[in-house]
Amino acid sequence: MDRTAYSLVATDLDGTLLRGDDTVSERSLAALARVAGAGARHLVVTGRPAPRVRSLLDRLGCTGLAVCGQGAQVYDAGAHRMLWSVTLDRELAETALGKIEAEVGQVHAAVDQDGVDGLTLIEPGYLMPHPALPAVRVERREELWRTPITKVLLRHSELTDDELAATARAVVGSLATVTMSGPGTVELQPCGITKATGLALAAEHLGLRRRHTIAFGDMPNDIPMFQWAAHGVAMAGAHPELKAVADEVTTTNEDDGVAVVLERVFGTS
Incomplete structure (x- = not known):
């Protein structure tokens, strides 16, 4: 992979960026800092609703957009408001x-x-x-x-x-x-709503494109996101359905699987 190819890094949380104890490793934080230093954006794309992810975004230093609720919400963490949301009838x-x-x-x-x-x-x-x-x-x-x-x-x-x-x-x-x-x-x-629809809206708002997006996940709800992104990376412990459509498989979330790939793409120093 060309390290200049990606301007958007989309990560799931549970089973992906987060370890089992709901923490993010220092290695992963350093890798995300490297992403930011390279001028790329990191977007959390999670099934958790915005209220249940706010403290995690604070820990990650995220003050911009996050895609929450399986794509039903695009949340502005800095302004603490919904940029976009869809309800289920x-x-x-x-x-x-x-x-x-x-x-x-x-x-x-x-x-x-x-x-x-x-x-x-x-x-x-x-x-x-x-x-x-x-x-x-x-x-x-x-x-x-x-x-x-x-x-x-x-x-x-x-x-x-x-x-x-x-x-x-x-x-x-x-x-x-x-x-x-x-x-x-x-x-x-809501019918037709997936992580991909939320990610596409957030990316459009930021002026970023799918062909410059690398995505990380571990479950079938991440399949639409992988199909939308240019490159999909499944965790070693991912569901077989996601591994089947992934472009590559990294190590587990406990073994810093997201950081392993980001270090290769964006460098370590």
Whole structure:
């Protein structure tokens, strides 16, 4: 790879840039500093909603744009405002959930509320796949729909994530986009919205182009981002579906896989 080829570096967080303890290594921070020193931009592109990523952006020193909520939000961290956001129609979400339960039995659901201060609401029986992320438990499913939402998160007591996602895709149709973003994280988001749509909007706002973009990820929700970018790098522990479309595979997130590639592309000194 030509080290002058990339002006935009897009990274997923969980399982990619972040280690298992939710931290970013000093080596990765140094590599991102090298990216900035070369005049390139780093964009976080995450499934987490903006309110759940704000402290991480602060730690990374990000004061510009971030793509959040699986592409449903383009968040300006410096101004603490949404540059762009799309909500999931709550009636369609409820209908989609009913269709899924008609096929597989009871699922447990959570939602991410829209907005820079939106909450994650979880119904009885739902277990957060990432215990470090805050959530508010509600008593009844009806309470999940009380304010605008960006996505629905689903869990099933017996089906694997792949099985639940496959069934959801088969029955939901155009009601929503189904994605899988991590262990225990099958999601419904607005139809047609992906990490690629959010990344494309952010890049356009910054005057950057897809052919100058290198992207890093680990799960199937990163596939559209890889298809949009010029070069996609999957982590060693990535889902097989993502590895199948990646241009290369790096080491794990615990072994600084993002930094390994950035050091090669942008240099180490």
